[in-house]
Amino acid sequence: MSQPHFPEVPGDFRAGFACFVGRPNTGKSTLTNALVGQKIAITSAKPQTTRHTIRGIVHRPDHQLILVDTPGLHRPRTLLGARLNDLVAATLAEVDVIGFCLPANERIGPGDRYIAEQLADIAGRTPVIALVTKADTVDRERLAQALLAVGQLGDFADIVPVSAPDDYNVATVDEVLASHLPLSSPLYPDGDITDEPEEVLVAELVREAALEGVRDELPHSLAVQVEEMAPREDRPAERPLWDVHVNLYVERDSQKAIIIGKKGARLKEIGSQARRGIEAILGTPVYLDLHVKVAKDWQRDPKQLGRLGFDFS
Ligand SMILES: Nc1nc2c(ncn2[C@@H]2O[C@H](COP(=O)(O)OP(=O)(O)OP(=O)(O)O)[C@@H](O)[C@H]2O)c(=O)[nH]1
Numbered sequence: 266m267s268q269p270h271f272p273e274v275p276g277d278f279r280a281g282f283a284c285f286v287g288r289p290n291t292g293k294s295t296l297t298n299a300l301v302g303q304k305i306a307i308t309s310a311k312p313q314t315t316r317h318t319i320r321g322i323v324h325r326p327d328h329q330l331i332l333v334d335t336p337g338l339h340r341p342r343t344l345l346g347a348r349l350n351d352l353v354a355a356t357l358a359e360v361d362v363i364g365f366c367l368p369a370n371e372r373i374g375p376g377d378r379y380i381a382e383q384l385a386d387i388a389g390r391t392p393v394i395a396l397v398t399k400a401d402t403v404d405r406e407r408l409a410q411a412l413l414a415v416g417q418l419g420d421f422a423d424i425v426p427v428s429a430p431d432d433y434n435v436a437t438v439d440e441v442l443a444s445h446l447p448l449s450s451p452l453y454p455d456g457d458i459t460d461e462p463e464e465v466l467v468a469e470l471v472r473e474a475a476l477e478g479v480r481d482e483l484p485h486s487l488a489v490q491v492e493e494m495a496p497r498e499d500r501p502a503e504r505p506l507w508d509v510h511v512n513l514y515v516e517r518d519s520q521k522a523i524i525i526g527k528k529g530a531r532l533k534e535i536g537s538q539a540r541r542g543i544e545a546i547l548g549t550p551v552y553l554d555l556h557v558k559v560a561k562d563w564q565r566d567p568k569q570l571g572r573l574g575f576d577f578s
């Protein structure tokens with residue numbers, strides 16, 4: 266492996282941490298990926314897609330912005346939900362600037378006010394930038410209304426409308442966040458775009474594929490873990506192959522049947538979709554082996570939460 270490379274930087278270089286908060290489904294992970302320029306966080310139309318904090322690193326000639334994408338904040342209904350909220354609160358206390366994501370195409374609701382209240386306590390110490398996301402989904406007039414409504418929600422250092430798919434103001438978001446970073450040399454070596462372990466990225470890609478087309482409680486009941494991944498032995502050097510074994514956990518037998526599908530059709534589809542993303546990350550062809558298991562009521566069981574990687578204490 267090559268040595269990590271920290272380039273020479275000018276004396277006014279800035280580096281530090283920004284975190285994105287917001288209700289579930291407000292576009293935090295999509296914006297993180299757009300800023301980093303590569304997919305490091307999975308996204309979906311299902312709430313609570315993100316379940317742990319993910320660091321994405323943006324490298325620019327005059328700054329390095331480390332983005333911390335967080336799980337959507339909501340009133341917790343399960344032990345998992347409560348732990349995710351605690352995790353976000355701990356993250357907020359540690360960053361240099363906060364990006365509060367509010368989608369342009371939804372009215373401000375109790376969920377947003379709940380977060381705004383939490384942020385008001387921190388705003389004295391840490392600047393909060395309101396990001397009006399999904400700007401492409403509304404016309405100019407509704408966007409103007411959304412900006413006004415957001416302006417009345419709290420005391421923000423700035424309000425920026427942004428659209429990830431249209432690449433509208435993505436660079437502005439980077440600049441505004443970076444202007445609040447302290448003078449510092451880079452914190453991550455050149456070229457690093459995330460500190461997620463490969464196993465986690467792989468498990469997340471499988472979960473993203475499995476989330477497609479399922480509804481009701483199933484998205485919440487789904488957890489994914491890599492059991493083992495390694496290059497297959499006895500392969501010629503120019504034709505490597507990785508064996509990747511992944512377990513999908515659900516909470517009930519009925520959910521297991523849904524994930525597997527008729528004659529295994531859904532599971533096969535999940536596998537082929539996830540495999541493409543995994544091959545892109547690992548840079549080699551992959552043999553992907555998926556197993557579906559039942560971990561009864563894991564969202565409410567401290568022991569099982571720990572085993573599935575949700576022990577943040
Ligand atoms: N049209 C449009 N859709 C967007 C934009 N940003 C996100 N979306 C969509 O909104 C949905 C939610 O996006 P995510 O990035 O997963 O949202 P999130 O805030 O990370 O959600 P959680 O992790 O569940 O808290 C996905 O279907 C995205 O494709 C945007 O700028 N424009």
Ligand SMILES: [Mg+2]
Pocket residue numbers: 293294295306307308314315334335336337
């Ligand atoms: Mg997310």
